[in-house]
Amino acid sequence: DGGITQSPKYLFRKEGQNVTLSCEQNLNHDAMYWYRQDPGQGLRLIYYSQIVNDFQKGDIAEGYSVSREKKESFPLTVTSAQKNPTAFYLCASIGQGGSPLHFGNGTRLTVT
């Protein structure tokens, strides 16, 4: 079954700690994305990568970092510099030719 796997489903961290969210896809998609979802605010783009070893900032990249060493994997690190890290994080990918965005089932991060 092709899809996007995000892990873990729930993550709890103390303030001041960096945390890395995993995203793996077996859809053979070149482009991958990280979105953040907060209640009542829709989804906002954090980072995206259109090809291995390359990535671009989205609208709210401050306090986040990513890497794209393999086509299948696009991990997101939420650093201690992110002021409001508690949110639902969604990873997505897209195939060629403008096919629609396909989402994983998200990681809910709670920082206290």
Place this chain on the structure above:
Amino acid sequence: QKEVEQDPGPLSVPEGAIVSLNCTYSNSAFQYFMWYRQYSRKGPELLMYTYSSGNKEDGRFTAQVDKSSKYISLFIRDSQPSDSATYLCAMRLGAGGTSYGKLTFGQGTILTVHP
């Protein structure tokens, strides 16, 4: 002002009702329009994907786009309790170097269909 404004709801309707969900947008460069459905604690799943102005129908769902008014709608006929979810409108610019996955989303509308 946000680029995409979505009627926030929440909406609560009886089973069998017709539901209308709406979004307005300010950027006339948006070319592609989508509706996603998101169940609680899950990722959004694509419902409808349209390019041009007009209507597109898929089963009980109809997506309507009016580019001249910068207004899109999703209609759900014969609504079912299983339609209870958050509905998100999304849109993106045309091609020409733009990443296809850079979408601008509305805030989402929570819909509850009660038996």
